Amino acid sequence: MRERYLIPAFVAILAVVPLLPVVPEFWITLLNYIGLAAIVVLGIVLLTGIGGLVSFGQAAFVGIGAYTTAYLTTAYGMSPWLTLPIGLAVTGVCAWIIGAITLRLSGHFLPLSTLAWGISIYFVFGNINALGRHDGLTGIPVVEFFGLELMSGRRYFYLIWFFVLLAVLATKNLLDSRPGRAIRALKGGGVMAESCGVATERFRILIFVYAAVLAGLSGWLYAHLQRAVNPTPFGIGPGIEYLFMAVIGGAGHVWGALLGAGIFTVVEDVLQDVLPALLGRSGHFEIIVFGVIMVLLLQYARDGLWPLILQAVNHAGARRQVPAAPPLPARAKPQAEESVLAVRRARKEFGGLVAVNDVSFEMRAGEILGLIGPNGAGKSTIFNVITGLLEANGGEILFRGERLNGLPPREIARRGVGRTFQHVRLLPAMTVLENVAIGAHLRARSGAVAAMLRLERRQEAQLLAEAAKQLERVGLGAYLHEQAGNLALGQQRILEIARALCVDPVLLLLDEPAAGLRYKEKQALAAVLKQLRDEGVSILLVEHDMDFVMGLTDRLVVLDFGTKLAEGQPREIQTNPAVLEAYLGGVA
C-alpha cells in the first residue's frame, strides 16, 4: 500500500459517498463530525505526536474560531467567507500570545498550563453577554458557494472534507521539508537541533499556532454546520477528547488523525445510544469506556492504531532517489595561520566543583588540536562552553576574533562551528539522510508556508544533495535511507560528523569520534579529517584512542581535573613527566 494510491482512492470514495442515495443521512452527519474532529486532531498530531507538546486545550481554539464567525455574521451581517480569514487570524493571534507565554515551560508544566487556559477560555465564552453567555449565539447564516447554499449535510460534506484534505496535504508537505525536520527534532532532539542552528522555540510557537489555526478552521466549519454555538463543545472535556483521538489513531502519523477521529466519533455515537439504555439512566457514560480504553491502549499499543495497520500491510517507507541539485553556497574558509579559536582563562564551576579551571589555548586555521586527559578532566565541559550549551563562569571564548560568551548554541553554529556529541544525539526514527540534512538548516531559508505549498523544492533538493554528499564523504553513502536508529553506534558517531559538516564549519568539534570504530574505519576517518584540515577546517578533537590521536593531531592540550597540564606537539607530550604522572599515576 503506497501513499500515492491512498490519497486518490480516498478522494474518490469521499467524492462518491454523498451521491449514493443508499447512504443514510445519519452516516453523512457522522462523517461530517469525523471531518470536523480530524482537522483539529491533525493539529494535535503535529503539535503533540511529532513536536512533543501536549495540549488539552485545543477545543478552546475551536471555540475561538466558531465564536468569531458566529458573532461577526450575526451582529454585523458579515459574509462567512470574510469571517473565515478573520476567524483564523484571531485564533492564530490568541495562540501566538498564549504560546509566547507558556511554550517556554518545560515538559510537564506545559500540558498543565493548557488545562488552565482551556478552562479559562471556556468560562469566558460562558460569561460574556455579547456572546450570549451560556446560551450562546443562534441564527448563524448558511455558507453560500457561488450562489449554492450549503444547507444540507450532503452538500456541507464536500466543504468539510475539502478542508480536511487540504489540511492533510499541507501537514504532510510541511513535515517533509526543512522546517519539518526542525519540527521533528523538537521531541528528543532539542539540544542537537539548537547546535545545528535551529531556533527551537520559534518552531514550537509555529506548530502551536498551526494547530490552533486548524482548530479555528474546524470551529468555523462547525458554526456554519450547526448554525448555533454555545460553550459546551469548547470546554476542557472535549479538549481532552481530541487528544484521545490522536492517541487512538496514532499521534505520530498524519493519517492517524483521521483514523482516530473516525473511530472515536463512531464509538462515541454507539456508546451514547447503548450505555444509557444498558444502565437505565441518561448521562455521558461513554467517558468511562474511553478512559479505560485509553489506559489499555497506552499500556499495550502506545503508538496508536495506525502503526499497527502499517505493520499488518507490511508497509515499507518510500525510498526516493536523492535528486541532483546545484551545491549550496559555502562560506569562504579562513586564511592559513588566521586565529580561529582562542580560549582565554575559561572557567566553569558546578556548585563547588571546578570543572574547567582557567584553561587557555588557541587554534589556527587548518589545525587539528587534540584535547586529551583522563575521565572527568573537563574535556566535554570545554566543548559545551565553546558551543554555548553551558555558559562560562569566567574567561573569554573568541572565535575569529569575536566573543562567543553568552551567545546561544544556534548563533555559534551560524558562525561556522559544527560539533558532535559524546553521547550520540540523533533522531532514531528519521532516516540517516534527514538526520544529516538538519545540519544544513542554516544554509537555506525556506519557511513553513512555502513548504506547505511545495514552493521550496529546489532548495530542498539542494539541502538533501548536500546531506548525501557529506554522507558519501564519511563513508555512509550506502545507508542514506536507513533509519538512523538502526546504525551501529560507531556509524551513528560518523553520522554526527556528516551532520556537523553540513553546517559548513570553519571549526569542527569532535567528541570521541573514533569510539566504537574498527581499525579500518578509524583509518578512513583519519583520512577524512586530514582532508578537511587541508581544506582549511580547524578540528578540535577529544579522543581516548592514543594511536589515533598521536597520528592525526598537530598539537595536543592535556587536561587533568579541569586544569591545563601541558600543551605541545604529540612527541613532546608523550615524554612530559606531568602527563605521565596524570595518566599512569607516577613514572614507572
Next chain:
Amino acid sequence: MDTTIAAILLQDGITNGAIYALLALALVLIFAVTRVIFVPQGEFVSYGALTVAAMQYGVMPGTVWLLLGAGVLTALLELKRAFGAGELRRAPRILALYVGYPIGLWLLLRSLPLGELPMALQIALMLALIVPLGPMIYRLAFQPLAEASVLVLLIVAIAVHFALQGLGLLFFGPEGSRTQAFTDLLFDVGVLSISGQSLFVVGATALLIVALYLFFERTLYGKALRATAINRVGARLVGVSIPLSGTLTFTLAALIGALSGALIGPITTIYYDSGFLIGLKGFVAAIIGGLVSYPIAAAGAILVGVMEAFAAFWTSEFKEVIVFTLIIPVLLWRSLTSQHVEEEEE
C-alpha cells in the same frame, strides 16, 4: 467592601485554601515519587464527600461496587503474576486482600443502619471504602507503565480521571449533595464570627501536615519514599521497590483526598464532577511550588483559596477564569527563573 466582608471572605478563602493545600501536598508527593501528574486526585475528594452523603441518606454508596470491581481486576493481575513466578501459595492472600475485603466491607455496610451512624463512623467507613482505591488504581493503570515518560503518564492520568468521573455520575447521579456539618459552633471574635467548621478544616489540615511530616522524617517507609523522590535508580539499588513506593504513595494520596472530601462536604455542595476543578486548584498551588516544594505549595494553596473567595465576591462569573489565569504569571515566573536549553525525555 468593609472589614467584616473582607474578614468573612478571608475566612472562606483560608478554609478552602487549607483543602487545596492538602491536595497540593498529595500531588507533589505523587509526582515526586512516581512522576505521575495525578489529575484524578480531585475524584477522591468528590468520591469521599458523596460517599459520606450517600450514607447519611441511608443509601448504599455505589463506590463499593467500584472497590469490588477494581479489587477483582487487581486480584486477576496479581494472580497472573504469582502464577508466572510459580508462587501460587500467595493466591489465598491475594484473594482475601483484593476480593475478600471488598465483599466483607459490602456485607458490613449492608448490615449497618448507615444513616443513623455517628458521623465519625460514617467517615471511617468511607475511608475504608475509598482509600484502597488508591493503590488499586496505581496497580491497574500506572504500575505497568512505571518506566514511561511523564507525558504518557499524564495522559493515562487524564484517562483515569475520565473513567472515574463517568463512574461518579453512575454512582451518585447528576444531583449535588452536601453532608451534615461537624459542628454548629460559632465563635465571635470582635466583628468576626468564626465557624467551628472552618476551625475544624484548618485544624485537621494542620494535623495531617504534621502527621505527614512525622511520617516522612521518622519512619522507614517515609524515608524510602523520600529517597525514591530524590533518586529513583539509587533508591532501587538500595532495595526500595518501585511498586511498593508507588502503592504507598497512592494510598497516602487517596487518604488525603478522601479526608479532604469529608472536610469539604459540609461546606460546599459537591457534584460528581466537582472533584476535577477542586483538584486543579490544588494543581495551581502545587505548580506555584514547582511540583517539588511542599511549603511553597501549601502557601500557594492558601493564596489560591483567598483569591478565589475575593474573586467570587467581586465578579462571581469570572471566578474560575481568575483562579486559572493566576497560573500563567506563576508559570511565566517559573520559566524565567529557570533558563536552560532543555532536553526532553524519550
